[in-house]
């Protein structure tokens with residue numbers, strides 16, 4: 001890597017749009033600076049960063065952990081939606097940080113002499129949380145320097161039961177009239193957001209890599225930064241490459257790069273190091 005980027009390079013944050021797997025991912029994710037990724041089609045955002053404008057329309061916030069660059073915008077998000085006459089947001093976050101987060105939001109309410117409306121839902125690994133009809137997520141534990149969680153979002157679709165495949169329209173209408181359940185629910189894993197974490201959870205929960213889209217951090221890239229990744233409880237590019245065969249997803253979105261790398265560094269390192277199987281499906285979100 002060449003010398004450290006200038007402050008201007010490090011501080012530049014522009015919301016980027018990455019489209020893949022039928023999803024529009026809008027946002028930014030740079031270590032230390034800000035992480036917030038809105039998914040328009042699902043009406044949710046992963047982390048809230050500093051409460052950016054592009055996330056204001058999202059009804060659901062899936063918050064991975066309380067580092068400020070991921071979470072400090074929570075009170076602003078709530079207040080902005082109230083001013084815009086949008087419904088109170090529902091914020092999902094690790095169960096153990098709910099009380100502290102509520103206290104933080106309450107402090108802002110007192111400071112601003114106004115009441116806001118919102119719902120905080122403490123999440124536990126493995127439990128299903130329904131966001132709206134046909135859309136839910138399950139959380140899984142991640143490994144960072146403080147309580148953290150990842151999210152796997154599913155769409156629930158209906159599939160005709162095998163015994164009814166081949167029936168014509170009128171026959172199906174007749175069955176429905178008689179109240180016969182002719183479909184089975186199927187879960188489609190749409191997107192996984194791992195958040196800040198070591199690579200370890202991937203080994204324990206490999207099914208999270210089978211979503212159509214996997215968004216994950218890759219904070220450190222240079223071989224000499226591997227001890228730093230371990231110390232700061234982040235993922236290193238080498239961790240991902242060692243597990244290249246595990247990525248059953250259609251699209252892999254790498255993000256949360258350290259400010260020690262310029263965009264050119266990131267592009268060059270990934271182009272040089274990723275195996276072809278991963279390179280073909282990888283996109284970058286800065």
Ligand SMILES: [Zn+2]
Pocket residue numbers: 031032035067069070196256
């Ligand atoms: Zn982070």
Ligand SMILES: [Zn+2]
Pocket residue numbers: 065067144196
């Ligand atoms: Zn963090």
